[in-house]
Amino acid sequence: MSQQQGLGPRRAALYMLDQVTGEGKLLPELIGEGALQHLSPEDRARAQRLTTETLRGLARADRMLARFLAKTPPLSVRNVLRLCTVELAGGEAAHGVVNAGVEMVARSQRTSSMKGLVNAVLRKVAAEGPEGWAQLVTPRLPGWLRSPLKDAYGPDVVAAIEVAQFAGAPLDITAKGDPNAANETLKGEILPTGTIRLRDAGQVSTLPGFETGDWWVQDAAAAIPVQILAPQSGEKILDLCAAPGGKTMQLAASGADVTAVDSSEGRMIRVGENLKRTGLSATTITADAFAFTDGGFDAVLLDAPCSATGTIRRHPDLPYAKDGSEFGILIHQQERMIDHALSLLKPGGRLVFCTCSLLPDEGEVQVEEALARHAGLTVDASAIDRAGIDPDWRTEDGGLRLRPDYWADKGGMDGFYIAQLRKPA
Numbered sequence: 001m002s003q004q005q006g007l008g009p010r011r012a013a014l015y016m017l018d019q020v021t022g023e024g025k026l027l028p029e030l031i032g033e034g035a036l037q038h039l040s041p042e043d044r045a046r047a048q049r050l051t052t053e054t055l056r057g058l059a060r061a062d063r064m065l066a067r068f069l070a071k072t073p074p075l076s077v078r079n080v081l082r083l084c085t086v087e088l089a090g091g092e093a094a095h096g097v098v099n100a101g102v103e104m105v106a107r108s109q110r111t112s113s114m115k116g117l118v119n120a121v122l123r124k125v126a127a128e129g130p131e132g133w134a135q136l137v138t139p140r141l142p143g144w145l146r147s148p149l150k151d152a153y154g155p156d157v158v159a160a161i162e163v164a165q166f167a168g169a170p171l172d173i174t175a176k177g178d179p180n181a182a183n184e185t186l187k188g189e190i191l192p193t194g195t196i197r198l199r200d201a202g203q204v205s206t207l208p209g210f211e212t213g214d215w216w217v218q219d220a221a222a223a224i225p226v227q228i229l230a231p232q233s234g235e236k237i238l239d240l241c242a243a244p245g246g247k248t249m250q251l252a253a254s255g256a257d258v259t260a261v262d263s264s265e266g267r268m269i270r271v272g273e274n275l276k277r278t279g280l281s282a283t284t285i286t287a288d289a290f291a292f293t294d295g296g297f298d299a300v301l302l303d304a305p306c307s308a309t310g311t312i313r314r315h316p317d318l319p320y321a322k323d324g325s326e327f328g329i330l331i332h333q334q335e336r337m338i339d340h341a342l343s344l345l346k347p348g349g350r351l352v353f354c355t356c357s358l359l360p361d362e363g364e365v366q367v368e369e370a371l372a373r374h375a376g377l378t379v380d381a382s383a384i385d386r387a388g389i390d391p392d393w394r395t396e397d398g399g400l401r402l403r404p405d406y407w408a409d410k411g412g413m414d415g416f417y418i419a420q421l422r423k424p425a
């Protein structure tokens with residue numbers, strides 16, 4: 001690859017790093033705004049990979065760079081150094097990476113005076129090689145998140161979660177029908193809960209069965225809430241906060257009569273595309289959950305908006321783009337959403353509440369408080385006795401706590417909290 005060819009994805013990655021670490025933007029937001037649209041599909045994938053790998057290794061890169069920097073350079077130069085350090089750690093040829101780093105700072109008047117510094121520092125990093133990188137400690141979560149997680153799980157579990165987040169995530173797939181049949185061509189590993197797991201999958205849309213809609217991408221943990229809800233053919237089920245539709249497709253595949261509601265127009269377009277590709281059907285409604293008041297559902301799935309702190313191994317931008325200041329608003333909204341979802345259930349109906357959060361305030365505590373608010377409401381503890389679910393994952397309240405460090409030998413899973421509540425008959 002010529003240096004110029006290599007620079008396009010690197011510059012796009014640098015732009016996204018600056019936006020995440022400087023402006024608090026999330027990667028999906030930046031990609032949605034067109035940050036990668038000028039690149040070929042191949043370069044787009046490379047820019048995305050460079051960005052996520054740099055964010056995943058950012059704290060480790062800073063530790064390595066601190067050895068060679070007398071004082072902290074401006075953010076855009078620091079991000080060039082971080083990006084190049086992570087590339088060098090991955091075994092990229094040193095001269096190409098160092099030249100690219102120098103070229104990136106040389107392009108801006110604001111930073112061109114730092115060419116010499118970048119050149120000297122990156123040469124020292126290159127001399128450390130991947131071996132020097134491997135000796136550094138696993139990157140830690142930022143304090144605003146580490147602290148509540150340490151209170152909830154203790155320091156050893158937090159350290160194990162950090163190892164899982166640093167390792168990243170494989171590609172997980174939910175089959176529309178029998179996972180064994182779908183896996184005949186995918187040739188992955190079938191996990192105990194039926195998810196198909198692929199390592200080094202490459203481009204998703206080129207995998208067998210994508211075009212024909214035989215499956216969709218969905219983390220193994222994210223597939224469990226619908227398994228717990230156990231939809232039956234013909235049941236009237238509401239998927240509240242449905243987009244982009246992974247769980248809507250699971251519900252629809254069971255033959256249930258599914259209504260999917262989400263307030264995001266853009267994300268609802270993706271629900272429509274996903275249903276079309278897989279040949280599944282559901283009624284889709286773009287509306288605020290609180291404005292949707294049709295009742296009488298046999299079951300409601302509430303996958304409430306949350307801090308998404310369980311998904312950091314897939315979204316390493318999150319700890320850098322967020323600071324925890326929105327937790328309070330989310331927790332209050334979840335509480336109101338649980339109450340609203342219960343009001344839409346017929347007597348005796350079931351509500352599966354879940355969040356992809358590691359914070360008990362967005363899981364265990366929500367259920368505890370809902371039980372206190374609603375007389376006669378119960379938790380269906382037996383609903384979580386499903387194939388492949390480890391009894392150790394159960395919580396005292398009858399729910400399920402999933403963590404990224406579970407199934408560590410298989411490649412981990414997203415963090416989730418899930419419980420099935422039963423409205424009095």
Ligand SMILES: C[S@@+](CC[C@H](N)C(=O)[O-])C[C@H]1O[C@@H](n2cnc3c(N)ncnc32)[C@H](O)[C@@H]1O
Binds near residue numbers: 241247
């Ligand atoms: C965790 S995601 C849902 C993921 C989805 N269930 C799936 O499996 O693909 C949360 C969703 O809540 C939606 N949302 C946030 N606030 C909402 C509101 N007030 N009313 C309806 N949907 C809302 C967001 O647009 C987002 O799509």
